[in-house]
Amino acid sequence: MQLEPTNATLADAAPAPSAARRWPRLRGGGPLAGLVLVCLLGAVLNENFASLDNAMNVLTRTAFIGVIAVGMCFVIISGGIVLSVGSMAALIAGAIILLMNAAAAAGWPPLAAIVAGMACAIALGAVFGLIHGLLISKGRIEPFIVTLGTLGIFRAYLTYFSNGGAITLDGTLASAYGPVYYGSWLGVPVPVWVFIAVALLGGLILNRTAYGRYVQAIGSNEQVARYAAVDVNRVKVLTYMLLGICVGIATVLYVPRLGSASPTTGLLWELEAIAAVIVGGTALKGGAGSITGTVIGAVLLSVISNILNLTSIISVYLNAAVQGFVIIAVAFFQRGRK
Amino acid sequence: MKPITQLLAASAAALALLTAAPAALAQNKPNIGVSIPAATHGWTGGVVYWANRTKGELEKQYPGLTVTIKTAGSAAEQANQIQDLQTANKIDTLVILPFESAPLTQPVAQIKAKGVYVTVVDRGLTDPSAQDAYVAGDNPGFGKVSGEYLAKALGGKGNVVVLRGIPTVIDNQRVDAFMAVMKSHPDIKVLDAKHGNWNRDDAFKVMQDYLTRFKQIDAVWASDDDMAVGVQKAIEQAKRSDVKLVLGGAGSKDYIKKVMDGDKAVTADVTYSPSMIADAMKLTAAARVKGEKLPPSTIIPSVLVTKDNAKQYYFPDSPF
Numbered sequence: 001m002q003l004e005p006t007n008a009t010l011a012d013a014a015p016a017p018s019a020a021r022r023w024p025r026l027r028g029g030g031p032l033a034g035l036v037l038v039c040l041l042g043a044v045l046n047e048n049f050a051s052l053d054n055a056m057n058v059l060t061r062t063a064f065i066g067v068i069a070v071g072m073c074f075v076i077i078s079g080g081i082v083l084s085v086g087s088m089a090a091l092i093a094g095a096i097i098l099l100m101n102a103a104a105a106a107g108w109p110p111l112a113a114i115v116a117g118m119a120c121a122i123a124l125g126a127v128f129g130l131i132h133g134l135l136i137s138k139g140r141i142e143p144f145i146v147t148l149g150t151l152g153i154f155r156a157y158l159t160y161f162s163n164g165g166a167i168t169l170d171g172t173l174a175s176a177y178g179p180v181y182y183g184s185w186l187g188v189p190v191p192v193w194v195f196i197a198v199a200l201l202g203g204l205i206l207n208r209t210a211y212g213r214y215v216q217a218i219g220s221n222e223q224v225a226r227y228a229a230v231d232v233n234r235v236k237v238l239t240y241m242l243l244g245i246c247v248g249i250a251t252v253l254y255v256p257r258l259g260s261a262s263p264t265t266g267l268l269w270e271l272e273a274i275a276a277v278i279v280g281g282t283a284l285k286g287g288a289g290s291i292t293g294t295v296i297g298a299v300l301l302s303v304i305s306n307i308l309n310l311t312s313i314i315s316v317y318l319n320a321a322v323q324g325f326v327i328i329a330v331a332f333f334q335r336g337r338k
Numbered sequence: 339m340k341p342i343t344q345l346l347a348a349s350a351a352a353l354a355l356l357t358a359a360p361a362a363l364a365q366n367k368p369n370i371g372v373s374i375p376a377a378t379h380g381w382t383g384g385v386v387y388w389a390n391r392t393k394g395e396l397e398k399q400y401p402g403l404t405v406t407i408k409t410a411g412s413a414a415e416q417a418n419q420i421q422d423l424q425t426a427n428k429i430d431t432l433v434i435l436p437f438e439s440a441p442l443t444q445p446v447a448q449i450k451a452k453g454v455y456v457t458v459v460d461r462g463l464t465d466p467s468a469q470d471a472y473v474a475g476d477n478p479g480f481g482k483v484s485g486e487y488l489a490k491a492l493g494g495k496g497n498v499v500v501l502r503g504i505p506t507v508i509d510n511q512r513v514d515a516f517m518a519v520m521k522s523h524p525d526i527k528v529l530d531a532k533h534g535n536w537n538r539d540d541a542f543k544v545m546q547d548y549l550t551r552f553k554q555i556d557a558v559w560a561s562d563d564d565m566a567v568g569v570q571k572a573i574e575q576a577k578r579s580d581v582k583l584v585l586g587g588a589g590s591k592d593y594i595k596k597v598m599d600g601d602k603a604v605t606a607d608v609t610y611s612p613s614m615i616a617d618a619m620k621l622t623a624a625a626r627v628k629g630e631k632l633p634p635s636t637i638i639p640s641v642l643v644t645k646d647n648a649k650q651y652y653f654p655d656s657p658f
Contacts (some may be wrong), residue, residue, distance in 0.1 A: 046551065052552045061543060074469075159376075164383020164658025168592075182575055256569055262564070264379050264537045267654065309532060309547030316532050317505055 015173055030333045031280050034326070046310040049123075056189055058306050059299070060181070063191035064089070064250040065269060066298040070202040071246030071278040073303040077206070078239045079286030080143040080195070081218040085247050087155035088128050088270030091252040093261035094119045094158045094167045095276065101170050102179075110218050111174040117177075119257075122248035129244020133237030159263045166262040173258040181256040191253045195295075198249060203291040215239055219286025245305045276301055279330045300326070355597075358381035367402035368626040371429035371454075373420050373617060375437050376409040379536065380564050381588060384612030384658030385435060392616040396623050403623060413437040417445040424449050424486055428653055431626050433619050435459040455626060457562055459564045459618045467545050471632035473618035475610045480640040481512035483520030484585055484608045487642055491583050491605065496556030499548045501565050512561060529555070534565045541568030549576045557583040563590035563607065570603065588612075589643060589651055590658050598648035607643040609651060614638050 042049040046171030068085050075082055075307040103113035128150070130204025135146045152182055161167065169177065183190050206212040214235045217225040226232050255261070308319050348612060372393070377383040393405040400445060406427050410416035416437050425431045432454050436442040439461050447468035451455045458469040466472070488498065500516070503509040513531060520528050529552050534541035541560065548555065553581035558573075558581060566586030573581050582603065586593045589609040596604040617638055625632050643651050 048550050051550070054547075057546050057550065061546075159378065159383075162383070163657035164377020164386055165380050247484060258470055258538050258567060260538070260567070262380060262538065263377070263383070264564075265539070267537070305543070310551050312530055316502070319533070 031293055031300060034330045035296055035300045042307040049310055058302050060189045061296050062302045063195040064254050065272045066195045067198045067246050067250040069273045069298045070198050070291060072273045073277045073282055073289055073291055074215055075243050076240050076282050077219045077286055077289045078215045082243055083147040083270050084151035084154055085273055086266035087151050090248050090261055091154040091264035092121050092124050093255050093265055094161050095263055097167045101172055103298030104170055104173050110173050114177050116328045118252045121251045122245055125244035126241050127247025133240035134221045137233040139237040141205040166260045167258040172318045177256040188310045196252060199291055199316055205278045206291055215287060239304050275327055279327055345449050368406045368431045368488045369429045370431040371423035371427060372407045373416055373434045374409055376411045380658045381612050384617050384656055387656050388613045388616040392619045400627055413441040417442060420445055420449055431455045433457045433622050435615055440464050456479050457618055457622045458614055471494045473636045475614050476637050476640045478510040478515040480608055480610050481515030482519055483640050483642050484559060485516040487606050488559055488585055489523045492557055493621060495525040497527050497528050497529055497554055498557050499555055500542055500559045501534040501561055503536040526616055536562050536564055538568040542572050543566035545569045545572035549578055555581050560584055560586045562587050563593040589653055591656055594648050594652045597643055597645060600645055
């Protein structure tokens with residue numbers, strides 16, 4: 001009795017490639033239409049919107065949230081959630097700035113200090129992800145509660161390290177590290193390249209590897225995945241680590257922008273990342289989702305705030321409302337497509 | 339006869355002692371509770387720093403005086419905290435920087451009804467009878483001083499963009515006063531005013547979009563030193579040379595330092611210092627030790643900081 005629906009669900013969600021591949025394409029349609037529409041509107045409202053410079057500004061800004069959203073997409077597909085990505089990014093940023101300053105003060109050349117800082121950011125992200133994963137899988141605590149806890153813990157530690165002020169990167173390091181955010185290659189800013197690479201890699205892992213299929217299977221029905229001999233705990237821990245690494249990468253890109261971390265760094269990034277994933281057509285209850293949709297969702301959200309800044313037709317007090325309306329509208333059409 | 343006189347004398351002495359005792363207590367050893375928001379951003383970080391620093395100074399200056407400092411993460415937490423200060427720490431004086439005015443009015447009124455002397459700092463309560471004294475920064479003055487300096491620096495002519503804080507009464511008062519000054523300079527055009535939420539990252543994005551949208555910007559009123567950081571990064575990235583002035587505000591050590599060192603774009607700053615908590619604590623302590631009252635309202639003016647006077651506003655040890 002139990003095994004029959006089991007096999008059917010598993011086959012539906014995971015190994016049958018035809019079904020699995022048709023879904024993302026359908027899901028990508030809604031947000032893409034929304035993005036095109038919003039962009040057309042932007043071009044009509046302000047002539048500068050469609051300029052290459054503005055497009056690059058928006059994509060570069062999206063890079064942090066976008067990279068985090070790719071990781072978040074895996075977690076949500078697996079049926080989990082992480083609320084603490086913003087405060088994790090803030091704590092990692094503060095920690096690596098302190099580390100790089102200390103390394104430079106100890107006489108390391110700037111480049112070595114920066115490379116050490118970057119490696120440390122990614123390692124810290126992985127460790128924080130590992131802690132989340134272990135508490136959730138082995139400790140069997142709800143992901144919502146675990147990450148609600150770390151949301152406060154990470155930010156409190158950053159506030160403690162900074163005395164409530166800002167942790168600032170030393171002058172020579174800041175200018176040496178600057179190109180990671182401000183530099184570009186072939187006319188495209190570095191953070192955009194990183195975003196593209198992370199998204200492509202994420203899509204590849206989700207759709208073309210056994211691990212990616214396990215993630216979808218667990219989110220679709222954890223019990224069934226367990227019966228199908230999937231090492232659920234291991235896959236879950238890996239998923240939270242993957243998101244942690246994404247947060248680490250995002251922080252590596254973020255630090256050179258302002259060269260500082262303060263208790264307001266990364267505020268509400270978790271909601272932006274989750275919104276990008278959901279607007280992109282991934283179900284909050286897990287099971288299936290798409291990286292393409294997530295990328296489009298992330299870009300859509302930052303394009304909206306860009307257009308609001310470029311025009312003054314709407315009261316500034318209503319900025320957040322506009323984004324809210326778009327999120328609900330896109331989610332509504334998403335629902336129609338299922 | 340004799341016993342009666344003795345009794346009379348004794349009771350007179352007792353009476354004198356009774357009436358003198360509270361006065362003596364108030365004169366010598368006030369027990370002061372200080373309740374402030376936790377250090378969640380630069381400015382409140384400064385408040386915590388100044389409160390702790392002043393506690394040390396006051397306890398040294400007035401032996402026997404005690405100061406208890408509590409920080410709160412929310413209005414509800416702060417309400418519980420001042421109750422604890424009154425019941426557990428037995429404070430007779432409260433200096434409070436309320437998280438929000440409305441939700442704390444009732445809790446503070448209750449503490450005052452129990453005989454605690456209350457000084458409210460920066461954010462006035464909705465019912466002024468719940469406080470004995472009010473010490474605050476000057477928000478309209480902040481906008482006015484900023485506007486006047488900016489107009490003078492521009493020679494009364496040019497394009498200005500404004501970054502606003504978090505939508506609050508404080509922000510409205512500042513911006514309204516600034517705009518009033520701009521009105522008297524018809525050749526200055528305020529292109530737009532959008533919220534950067536007193537946040538570096540938000541200010542960076544808003545400024546990037548201003549730079550995309552407006553081809554000629556002569557000055558930026560960032561209205562806050564944290565926002566000025568984001569604004570300057572955005573200008574630097576766009577390699578724009580038309581922006582000649584970036585005016586922050588609040589008097590953070592980094593921006594006072596820039597003014598002191600003669601930075602090209604940052605030629606001035608306007609104070610709205612978190613050290614107002616220190617002023618409030620010192621004024622309250624001095625008055626309570628002498629058993630006097632504070633004036634009902636003390637306004638600490640917002641001052642223009644230029645290269646000439648920057649030194650006296652520079653506190654390198656402060657986190658802000």
